[in-house]
């Protein structure tokens with residue numbers, strides 16, 4: 001990307017200044033790292049509290065990828081349950097729960113409220129994702145609800161919607177899917193004690209866990225085969 005921007009700098013130096021290029025690189029790092037890492041941590045925490053789901057995800061990987069090679073991006077279409085786990089994690093714990101503030105460009109009405117032009121608007125994705133009017137058993141972790149993607153996935157908005165939606169959604173899904181899939185494929189995971197992992201939320205632009213996740217893992221046989 002930087003290579004491309006530097007070549008644009010040659011043809012349009014007044015727009016593609018070093019500062020603009022630095023800004024673009026920084027926003028991608030800033031918007032893309034913490035959000036992705038936080039989502040993986042929430043997903044692992046949910047899996048540790050739901051060993052049945054973890055077992056089902058591992059079985060899916062063992063069935064469709066096998067025990068001799070590591071999953072790759074091209075395997076995603078075969079791993080529907082893994083995708084459902086990611087969707088259900090971003091439903092319950094959207095990394096940016098209030099998305100990013102927007103300003104109304106015209107006078108408008110939202111949900112019966114008159115909104116003057118220039119008003120700062122926040123979308124509470126966290127509350128929308130847990131609204132019992134939209135979701136059955138709204139606060140429970142049930143990846144199965146996304147089995148028929150068409151019926152439920154359209155109600156999710158962890159990446160925002162429309163023209164200003166997250167341009168990194170595709171990359172994030174691939175990085176989360178690959179990381180989570182490989183963690184499940186390569187290790188047996190367990191909680192550090194009988195006690196469930198604390199799912200309390202901390203504060204921040206991205207929503208961290210209040211207590212960082214601690215867990216135990218044991219390498220599976222596949223590690224010896226592939227490394």
Ligand code: HEM
Pocket residue numbers: 027028029031032033035036039094095096099100101158159160161163164165166167168169171172
């Ligand atoms: C789980 C991971 C991620 C989540 C939950 C997430 C979520 C979001 C949300 C909610 C927005 C604002 C959308 C709105 O206001 O309507 C946004 C914007 C943005 N995201 Fe992401 N994001 C993630 C990963 C990434 C990655 C990997 C990148 C790039 C490498 C990225 C780059 C951006 C950028 C540049 C914007 C600003 C877009 C604009 O203002 O037009 N994000 N993201």
